[in-house]
Amino acid sequence: MTYLANALALLIQFAFGCAVALFVFRLLAEAVRADFYNPICQFLYRATNPILTPIRRVIPTWRRTNLAALLIAWILEVIKNFLLRFVAGDFWASNGGTLVLGVADLLNFFLIVYLIMIFAWTLLSYVNIDARNPLVPLLGKIVEPALKPFRKVLPLIGGFDLSPVLAILVILLLQVVVVAWLLNTGHTI
Template sequence: MIYLLNAFSLLIEIAFDALATLFVLRLLAEAGRADFRNPVSQFVYRYTNPLLAPIRRVLPNWRRINLAALLVCYLIMLLKRVVLFALAGAAPHVAGLLVLALAELLDFVLVFYLVLVFGWSLLSMFGADGYHPVLRLVEAIVAPLLRPLRGKMVVGVLDFAPAVVMIGLLLARILVAAPLFDWGSRLAGGL
């Protein structure tokens, strides 16, 4: 029975994470000022806008951050935690759920950035087509992270800026997201 429960939990996590990916992509694409004419950007906009448009009337953007998309991402992570706790038959404290959802969202965004920076650096190393819509969108998303280190970490023809950014993202997961997870787990358990 435990194996079936674990398999069902995995499927639930995959479904919620796929949905969260769409809204995180919208959030980061807007923050990075991705080209709207890009077909991938249009796809993301088309499938996120029906939910975000009514929320944006109440919760407008702050600078370049789409607060509506951020709220939806947080609610997706919160709902995911509620469903997983219900599946396990546990009744956590509300404060713990709220902190766990925040930790989950932060960790998700950090891992998302980590994958994008790694993929972008790998593709650019092999000379991929710079006009491909996916590569242009990824470049617009990772550019704000890489911009402060551009040209400062070059040794010969190798640019170590992506490696430094990835190490920073991994450290943020260890030093910020993991303690937040621990704190949320303690609050959820009532400790």
């Protein structure tokens, strides 16, 4: 690709990454029943409601999972992959492959988000944090359910919680095995 195509690809990835982040965080906030009055949640709801409200009439929430937000995030990933393939000059790319790449990219996005949030939550547990910061309770509300199964396997050792290490290891393994397989499948279809 040329320098201009690389710059355009970067802009596409940034714009679609921001849009996907809004819907993924909305999905996570609803899944853990985060405080609706949290300013961050208010921002997420206001930013995504114009798109999600009409779609939620057709696609309802299922077991605390906002399927409409998940669908929009996946559609955005698919559109991003179509645009990136177009910019790269891959006009004859398979539509099925692009759909699989959308799943792979969305799963990878979820895993990266959880990796960063678990790492941040672990760091925040070692420092004195301001509990009035709206990010702290939201981060805890999202991360704690993900760490709970790992705490059953790996209890506190000498006052240290090593469950985040195990959770991060599982996330990295999922990226290496599942996401890599999906990406390979998407590129070969």
